[in-house]
Amino acid sequence: MLIPEEIIYDPTAEVNSVVDLSTLVTKTPVTTPKGTYPILKRATDRFSSVAELAENPTLAEPEFEQVDWSVGTYRGAIPLSEEAIADSKVDLTALVGQSINEKSVNTYNAMIAPVLQSFTAKATTTDTLVDGLKHILNVDLDPAYSRALVVTQSLFNTLDTLKDKNGRYLLHNASDSITDGTAKGSVLGVPVYVVGDTLLGSAAGDQKAFVGDLKRxxxxADRQQVTLAWEESKIYGRYLGAAFRFGVQKADSNAGYFVTNTDAASGSTSGTGK
Known part of the structure; x- marks a missing residue:
C-alpha cells in the first residue's frame, strides 16, 4: 500500500523588525509624474510697535524654496502554480501578498536612505558620541525642528552600551505615546529607529545615523500606492502583479545631519552624558 506523503507546514513569518521609513517622512499625494513643492522658509523678521492709527509697517513677504520632484514606477510579478495553490495547507495567495508588502517597504527604504545620507556630514567617535549628539540636538538644529534618530544596528549597539557618569544606561525604552510603538528606544529624550547596517552604510559594522526632522x-511624492492584480498567464498558474509609483527628494536641507561614528582607539564604551 502506498502511503501518500503529507508535509504539514504552516509557515510563520519571520520577526518583522524592518522600520518603514516612509511612515516617518512627509508623504504628499500627487496627481502628476513630476512637479515642484513649495517649502516655506522660516520667518526672520518680526512685528514692530506702532502708534495708534499710524499706517501699518510693511512686513517681509514669505520666502519659499521650490523642491523639484519626480516619481518612478516600481513593479513586478510573482508566479504561482495552480498545483501549489491547491496543495498548500495555508492561504498561499495571502502569504504572497504579505511578501509583496514587505518588498514594497524594502523599496521605500532603499529610496529614502540616499536622501538621509545626503544631509550635512558629522563625524564622532564612541568617546565623543554623546557630546556630538547633544551638540547637534541643542545647537546645530533649530529649536523649531522635531527630532528623531535613524541609526544602523551597529550604532544602536554602541548606544545601547553607553552609560553616564553615574553608571546609568543612556538608552531608555521608547514611550509609545511619542513613537507609535515603532522606535527601539530613546536617547537624550529623542526616539531611536533602527535599520540595517547596509541601508545607511556600505558594509556590516558601519555606524551611521540621521539626526533631525524627518518630516521637514x-x-x-506618492503618485500611486501599491496595487495588486492577477495577470493573464499561459502557464497553469497565476501571476500576482504589483505596481506603485512614488519619488523621494530632500526638502529642507537644514532639517538634519548624517553622522558617522567610529570606535575610539581606547575601546571605551563609557559616554560623557550627565
Missing part, C-alpha cells in the same frame, strides 16, 4: 527633511 524628506518629501515623499
Amino acid at each position: 527633511g524628506v518629501l515623499f
Whole structure:
C-alpha cells in the first residue's frame, strides 16, 4: 500500500523588525509624474510697535524654496502554480501578498536612505558620541525642528552600551505615546529607529545615523500606492502583479545631519552624558 506523503507546514513569518521609513517622512499625494513643492522658509523678521492709527509697517513677504520632484514606477510579478495553490495547507495567495508588502517597504527604504545620507556630514567617535549628539540636538538644529534618530544596528549597539557618569544606561525604552510603538528606544529624550547596517552604510559594522526632522527633511511624492492584480498567464498558474509609483527628494536641507561614528582607539564604551 502506498502511503501518500503529507508535509504539514504552516509557515510563520519571520520577526518583522524592518522600520518603514516612509511612515516617518512627509508623504504628499500627487496627481502628476513630476512637479515642484513649495517649502516655506522660516520667518526672520518680526512685528514692530506702532502708534495708534499710524499706517501699518510693511512686513517681509514669505520666502519659499521650490523642491523639484519626480516619481518612478516600481513593479513586478510573482508566479504561482495552480498545483501549489491547491496543495498548500495555508492561504498561499495571502502569504504572497504579505511578501509583496514587505518588498514594497524594502523599496521605500532603499529610496529614502540616499536622501538621509545626503544631509550635512558629522563625524564622532564612541568617546565623543554623546557630546556630538547633544551638540547637534541643542545647537546645530533649530529649536523649531522635531527630532528623531535613524541609526544602523551597529550604532544602536554602541548606544545601547553607553552609560553616564553615574553608571546609568543612556538608552531608555521608547514611550509609545511619542513613537507609535515603532522606535527601539530613546536617547537624550529623542526616539531611536533602527535599520540595517547596509541601508545607511556600505558594509556590516558601519555606524551611521540621521539626526533631525524627518518630516521637514524628506518629501515623499506618492503618485500611486501599491496595487495588486492577477495577470493573464499561459502557464497553469497565476501571476500576482504589483505596481506603485512614488519619488523621494530632500526638502529642507537644514532639517538634519548624517553622522558617522567610529570606535575610539581606547575601546571605551563609557559616554560623557550627565
